[in-house]
Amino acid sequence: xxxxxxxxxADYAQVSxxxxxxxxxxxxxxxxxxxxxxxxxxxxxxxxPNRAARRLRGTTSDVLGLIIxxxxxxxxxxxxxxVEDAAYQQRMSVVLCNSDxxxxxQSMYLRVMQAERVAGLIIAPTHADESQExxxxxxxxxxxxxxxxRTSSLNADAVVxxxxxxxxxxxxxxxxxxxxxxxxxxxxxxxxxxxERFEGYRQALESAGLPLDRTLIRTGDYKIESGYRLMRxxxxxPHPPEAVFVANNLMTLGSLRAVHEMGLRIPHDVALVGFDDxxxxxxxxxxxxxxxxxxxxxGREAVRLLLRRSTEPDAFFHTVVLQTRLVVRESCGAAIxxxxx
Amino acid sequence: xxxxxxxxxADYAQVSxxxxxxxxxxxxxxxxxxxxxxxxxxxxxxxxPNRAARRLRGTTSDVLGLIIxxxxxxxxxxxxxxVEDAAYQQRMSVVLCNSDxxxxxQSMYLRVMQAERVAGLIIAPTHADESQExxxxxxxxxxxxxxxxRTSSLNADAVVxxxxxxxxxxxxxxxxxxxxxxxxxxxxxxxxxxxERFEGYRQALESAGLPLDRTLIRTGDYKIESGYRLMRxxxxxPHPPEAVFVANNLMTLGSLRAVHEMGLRIPHDVALVGFDDxxxxxxxxxxxxxxxxxxxxxGREAVRLLLRRSTEPDAFFHTVVLQTRLVVRESCGAAIxxxxx
DNA sequence: GCAAACTGAGAAAACGATTTCTAATTCTCA
DNA sequence: TGAGAATTAGAAATCGTTTTCTCAGTTTGC
Numbered sequence: 001x002x003x004x005x006x007x008x009x010a011d012y013a014q015v016s017x018x019x020x021x022x023x024x025x026x027x028x029x030x031x032x033x034x035x036x037x038x039x040x041x042x043x044x045x046x047x048x049p050n051r052a053a054r055r056l057r058g059t060t061s062d063v064l065g066l067i068i069x070x071x072x073x074x075x076x077x078x079x080x081x082x083v084e085d086a087a088y089q090q091r092m093s094v095v096l097c098n099s100d101x102x103x104x105x106q107s108m109y110l111r112v113m114q115a116e117r118v119a120g121l122i123i124a125p126t127h128a129d130e131s132q133e134x135x136x137x138x139x140x141x142x143x144x145x146x147x148x149x150r151t152s153s154l155n156a157d158a159v160v161x162x163x164x165x166x167x168x169x170x171x172x173x174x175x176x177x178x179x180x181x182x183x184x185x186x187x188x189x190x191x192x193x194x195x196e197r198f199e200g201y202r203q204a205l206e207s208a209g210l211p212l213d214r215t216l217i218r219t220g221d222y223k224i225e226s227g228y229r230l231m232r233x234x235x236x237x238p239h240p241p242e243a244v245f246v247a248n249n250l251m252t253l254g255s256l257r258a259v260h261e262m263g264l265r266i267p268h269d270v271a272l273v274g275f276d277d278x279x280x281x282x283x284x285x286x287x288x289x290x291x292x293x294x295x296x297x298x299g300r301e302a303v304r305l306l307l308r309r310s311t312e313p314d315a316f317f318h319t320v321v322l323q324t325r326l327v328v329r330e331s332c333g334a335a336i337x338x339x340x341x
Numbered sequence: 342x343x344x345x346x347x348x349x350x351a352d353y354a355q356v357s358x359x360x361x362x363x364x365x366x367x368x369x370x371x372x373x374x375x376x377x378x379x380x381x382x383x384x385x386x387x388x389x390p391n392r393a394a395r396r397l398r399g400t401t402s403d404v405l406g407l408i409i410x411x412x413x414x415x416x417x418x419x420x421x422x423x424v425e426d427a428a429y430q431q432r433m434s435v436v437l438c439n440s441d442x443x444x445x446x447q448s449m450y451l452r453v454m455q456a457e458r459v460a461g462l463i464i465a466p467t468h469a470d471e472s473q474e475x476x477x478x479x480x481x482x483x484x485x486x487x488x489x490x491r492t493s494s495l496n497a498d499a500v501v502x503x504x505x506x507x508x509x510x511x512x513x514x515x516x517x518x519x520x521x522x523x524x525x526x527x528x529x530x531x532x533x534x535x536x537e538r539f540e541g542y543r544q545a546l547e548s549a550g551l552p553l554d555r556t557l558i559r560t561g562d563y564k565i566e567s568g569y570r571l572m573r574x575x576x577x578x579p580h581p582p583e584a585v586f587v588a589n590n591l592m593t594l595g596s597l598r599a600v601h602e603m604g605l606r607i608p609h610d611v612a613l614v615g616f617d618d619x620x621x622x623x624x625x626x627x628x629x630x631x632x633x634x635x636x637x638x639x640g641r642e643a644v645r646l647l648l649r650r651s652t653e654p655d656a657f658f659h660t661v662v663l664q665t666r667l668v669v670r671e672s673c674g675a676a677i678x679x680x681x682x
Numbered sequence: 683g684c685a686a687a688c689t690g691a692g693a694a695a696a697c698g699a700t701t702t703c704t705a706a707t708t709c710t711c712a
Numbered sequence: 713t714g715a716g717a718a719t720t721a722g723a724a725a726t727c728g729t730t731t732t733c734t735c736a737g738t739t740t741g742c
C-alpha cells in the first residue's frame with residue numbers, strides 16, 4: 001500500500017492537482033466549498049505531503065543543518081534542544097551532525113549539508129579551523145551562523161556567550177571573598193572560548209591590583225584527565241593557591257577528584273569555581289559554585305539569526321553575545337568567609 | 342550562482358544525463374573513458390547531487406528518523422551518538438526529534454517522519470503509549486525499531502538492556518557484602534524499564550531468602566527531586582535501610598544530596614548503588630557504584646535491526662537484549678566490608 | 683556467414699509536488 | 713445589456729534525479 005499522493009487526493013475530491021496544492025499552501029483564491037472537499041479527502045486518505053518533492057520544486061528547503069563539535073559534552077545537549085525547539089516552531093526540521101573536533105569529519109559533514117541543500121547551517125567549528133570550505137559556502141549564498149566559538153577564517157553571524165565577563169565575575173567573586181593567590185586551569189588557547197575565559201581571569205586580577213603569577217596558570221584541554229593532572233600539580237607546588245578557577249565542566253570534575261584524593265577539603269583548604277553549570281553541579285561534594293551559560297538560549301538565538309539571514313541575505317553581520325550568571329553554592333566558601341568588598 | 346546540476350555536468354562532459362547518473366551510481370556498464378571524463382567534469386564544477394531529487398525518484402530514502410523521549414537525560418546522548426555513527430557508515434543521515442515524554446509531541450513528530458518518508462524509525466516511545474499510530478505506520482510498511490523501552494501496543498523489533506539482570510546484579514552485590522535491609526527507589530512502573538528494574542530487585546532478595554519489605558520500597562519519577570524526597574523518607578523512618586538501590590541516574594543525584602544534607606556518610610551509614618553509569622559518576626562524593634548500560638551499543642544495534650528490516654520486511658521480529666555491567670566504586674562499601682558469599 | 687546475444691549509451695518517462703499560463707466563469711458598472 | 717475586470721480552477725511546464733526503453737554497434741555460436 002503506497003502512501004497516497006497529491007494526485008490521489010485530487011482524484012478523490014474530483015478536482016485538479018493544482019487545486020489541492022493551493023489548499024495545501026493556504027492560497028486564498030480557492031472556493032470554500034472546494035476547500036472543504038479537498039480537506040475532507042486529505043483526511044479520508046491520511047495524506048501527508050512528500051517533503052522531497054516539495055523541496056525539489058520549491059525554492060525554500062525546510063531543513064536546517066547543525067554541526068556541533070562534541071556531542072558528548074553535556075554543554076551541547078541543551079544547545080541542541082534550543083535549536084530544535086526554535087526550528088520546530090518554524091516547522092523546520094534539524095539534521096544533527098557531530099564533528100568530534102575532527103576537521104576531516106567536519107569537512108565531510110559540510111559536504112553532506114551542501115548535498116542536502118539545507119536552508120542554513122549552524123556550526124560550532126572545530127579546533128583550529130583553517131579551512132576555506134565554510135567561507136566558500138557562505139560566499140555561495142548559504143546562510144551560516146557560528147555557534148559558541150568563532151573562527152578567524154570566516155566573517156559571519158555568530159552567537160556566543162560573554163566568556164570574558166563570566167570568567168571575570170567568577171574570579172572577582174573569589175577576590176571579594178578575600179582570596180589573593182588565585183590559580184586558573186584554562187582551556188585550550190586555540191579556541192576562542194579558552195582565550196576569552198583566560199582574559200577574564202587576567203582582567204579580574206588586574207582590576208584588584210593583583211599580579212599575574214605564571215606558577216598559578218595551567219593550560220588544559222577541556223577533558224577530565226587534564227583537570228585532574230593540573231590540579232594535582234597546583235596543589236603539590238611549594239606555595240599552593242588558595243582558590244582555583246577552572247575553565248570548563250569536565251576539567252572541574254577532574255579537579256574535584258584530585259582534591260579529594262589528596263585528602264584536602266573544599267573550600268577550607270582550597271576554594272573552587274567552575275565554568276558551566278550542569279544539572280548535577282548542585283549534587284557534587286561540595287555543591288559547586290559555577291558560571292552558568294544560557295545554553296538553551298544560545299540555540300534559540302542561533303536559529304533566529306539564521307532566519308534573519310535567509311530573509312535578508314545582505315544584512316550586516318551580527319554577533320550576539322549572551323550574558324552568563326554566577327551561581328554561588330559552597331565550593332567557593334561564600335558561606336564561611338566574610339565578603340570584604 | 343545556482344548550484345550545478347547533473348545536467349550541467351552532462352553538458353560539460355558532453356554525455357547524456359543518464360550516463361552521468363550511471364557514473365554516480367557506480368553502474369559498471371559505463372566505459373572507462375567516459376567515466377573519467379564525467380568524474381573530471383564533476384570535479385571541475387564542484388557538483389553535489391541533489392538529495393531531494395534523488396529521494397523523489399529513487400525508492401529508497403537515506404534519512405533515518407530517531408525519536409527519543411528526553412534529550413536532557415544524559416542517558417540518551419550516547420545512544421544518539423551510536424545511532425549517528427552507525428548511520429553515517431551506511432551514508433545515511435539522521436533526523437533527531439525529542440518527544441519530551443509528551444504523547445502529543447510524539448504524535449506530531451510521527452507525522453513529520455511520515456511526511457519525510459524516512460527509510461525507517463527508531464523510537465523510545467513515551468510513557469504510556471497507547472496510540473495506534475505506530476502500529477499503523479508499521480502496518481503501512483515503515484520499518485520501526487523500539488529503543489530502550491517496549492510498548493504493549495506494538496509488536497516490532499526492539500533493542501533493550503537487561504534491566505532485570507542489571508538490577509539483580511546490583512542488589513545481589515549488596516547482599517553479598519552483608520547488607521540485609523536493602524531499600525529501592527524505583528522508577529515509574531508505567532515504563533518497562535521501571536518494572537524490570539524493580540523485578541530485578543525483587544528476584545535478588547528472593548534469591549537470598551530475604552523478605553520483600555513494603556516500607557523499603559519507594560516509587561519515583563526518574564527526576565532529581567523525587568530521588569531527594571524519597572531518600573529523605575527512607576532515612577527518616579524509624580528503622581532505616583542499610584543500603585539503597587536507586588533505579589536511575591538523576592534520582593541517584595537527588596539521593597546523594599539528601600544523604601549529605603542529613604549529615605550521614607556513604608557507605609558507612611548507608612550504602613548506595615545506582616543504575617546508569619555516567620562520566621561524572623567517578624567524581625561524585627563518594628565515587629558511585631553503578632550499573633553501566635551499553636548506551637552506545639544500544640544505538641548501533643538499533644540501526645542494525647532497522648537495516649535488516651528494510652531488506653527483509655517479512656522476517657520475524659527480534660528483540661535484542663544487551664547486557665549491563667556492574668561498576669564497583671566506593672558508594673557500596675565494597676572496600677570496607679568483607680565479601681560474605 | 684547469419685542469426686542471436688550482448689554492450690554501451692542516449693531519449694524519454696517517471697517521481698510528487700509547485701507555479702505559471704490560460705480559459706471559463708461570475709461580477710461590476712455604465 | 714454588454715464590455716471589461718475580477719475570480720476561480722484546470723492544463724501543462726518545471727524542479728533534478730533515476731530508471732526503463734530503445735537502438736546501434738559488436739561479439740558469439742554453430
